[in-house]
Amino acid sequence: MDTASTVPDTVIVDFLAGLQRCGIAAVVQGVVVVFTVEAVTGARAGRPTPTGVHVDELSMWPQFPPHWVHFPADVGFSTTNANAEDTLPGWVRHSRQINGWGDAAEPAQAWIAHIRSVLETAS
Numbered sequence: 703m704d705t706a707s708t709v710p711d712t713v714i715v716d717f718l719a720g721l722q723r724c725g726i727a728a729v730v731q732g733v734v735v736v737f738t739v740e741a742v743t744g745a746r747a748g749r750p751t752p753t754g755v756h757v758d759e760l761s762m763w764p765q766f767p768p769h770w771v772h773f774p775a776d777v778g779f780s781t782t783n784a785n786a787e788d789t790l791p792g793w794v795r796h797s798r799q800i801n802g803w804g805d806a807a808e809p810a811q812a813w814i815a816h817i818r819s820v821l822e823t824a825s
Contacts, residue, residue: 707733707757707758708758708761709757709758709760709761713760713761713763714730714735714757714760716763716764717735717755717760717763717764717810718730718735720764720808720809720810720811720813721737721810721813721814723808723810724808724810724811724814726738726739726810726814730757731754731790732790733756733757733758733788734754734755734756734757734772734788734789734790734793735754735755735756735757735760736752736753736754736772736790737752737753737754738750738751738752738753739751739753739814739817739818739821740818740821741818741821741822741824742818742822743822744821744822744823744824745824745825746777746821746822746824746825747822751773751774751777751821751824752773752774753771753772753773753817753821754771754772754773754789754790754793755768755770755771755772756768756770756772756788756789756795758788763809764809764810765804766803767800767803767809767812767813767816768813769797769798769799770788770795770796770797770798771795771796771798771817771820772789772790772793772794772795772796773793773794773795773796773824774792774793774794775792775793775794777794777821777824777825778824778825779796779823779824779825780823780825782796782797783796783797784796784797796820798816798820800816
């Protein structure tokens with residue numbers, strides 16, 4: 703895997719495998735892991751929404767989750783700290799804190815749940 707990242711390939715592969723175990727197919731596009739999820743409630747409920755995480759954000763996976771959540775630019779939030787740094791073209795990354803990380807049997811499932819809860823507040 704050639705991502706031009708300092709994160710060991712094994713960490714990225716473990717993240718991808720965790721998503722796969724949870725039924726989520728993911729691919730690495732450049733330096734961003736991209737996968738699709740659906741919010742359960744909110745304006746985007748039931749709509750498949752691409753999301754991503756920069757591979758460098760996986761440096762401490764699974765002990766610590768990524769901080770930035772990447773979405774296409776049409777996914778909006780009423781309040782957010784966002785920018786287009788280190789994103790795919792046409793995407794924006796949003797700062798999202800996770801509280802209480804570390805008690806899930808499958809860290810990828812906790813990450814997917816976090817993304818779904820973030821999407822529940824999106825427009």
